[in-house]
Amino acid sequence: MADATHVNQQITFFRSQIHKRSFDEETVRILELILASKSVESLIGVRSALKQFMRSESPSIVREIAEEPVDRKLICADFLIRVFALIGDAESCLALRYEALVMREHKTATHPGLQVSSKEWQTLAEHMIEKGFYSVANKVCDKALISLKAYQAADSKAEEFLQDVHAIKKIKGLKDAAVLSMSSQSVQAKAAEYLKQKTVEESTQHTITSIGTQFSGSSRFRSGIRKRNFHRLKHSQSL
Incomplete structure (x- = not known):
């Protein structure tokens, strides 16, 4: 119980760091401590919650740094790549790695050191x-x-x-x-x-065949009843 409370506190702290846009080693270490939880079941839930949280936050982060210098953009991209890699979100991690390389490729003319x-x-x-x-x-x-x-x-x-x-x-x-x-x-x-x-x-x-069979059986059943009633009527008349 105490361990779960401690993990929840760390998650709250990590989320506050992201909201403050503190993209540094301290925030990464907090995430590493969260994911060091010994409980397998709780770890699966924690990873899922963190993945959902980071996926909701990352678009806002990308929009906010749109006008920032390229070095700042790459620092943020590197941070997000590390975070998504730690929480096991391969899709987001690879997408950001691709975007970061494309960004460097586009900036190579003015920043030769960024050549991919x-x-x-x-x-x-x-x-x-x-x-x-x-x-x-x-x-x-x-x-x-x-x-x-x-x-x-x-x-x-x-x-x-x-x-x-x-x-x-x-x-x-x-x-x-x-x-x-x-x-x-x-x-x-x-x-x-x-x-x-x-x-x-x-x-x-x-379904169609089954319905047809049911209708056919029903028809034969009604025909048999009519024949039986006809024979009874003939028998009564002969008496």
């Missing part, structure tokens, strides 16, 4: 494929190839060129895996839809 390497794109593509985000992973692979070829054009030393060729081959392999998985998902979706439609059709046909 092909390795960073490649790593993100690998993680997206692992989590099943194949469509975005396919786009990320394209960015990795563009980045690598641009670097290759700027520096074509023999040893580095061979390394680049190996990297290109690996990125293309990731791209092929993403495209293949996308196709597989599409086939599975179509198969599921077909089976669902077929089940509905079979159920409808069974």
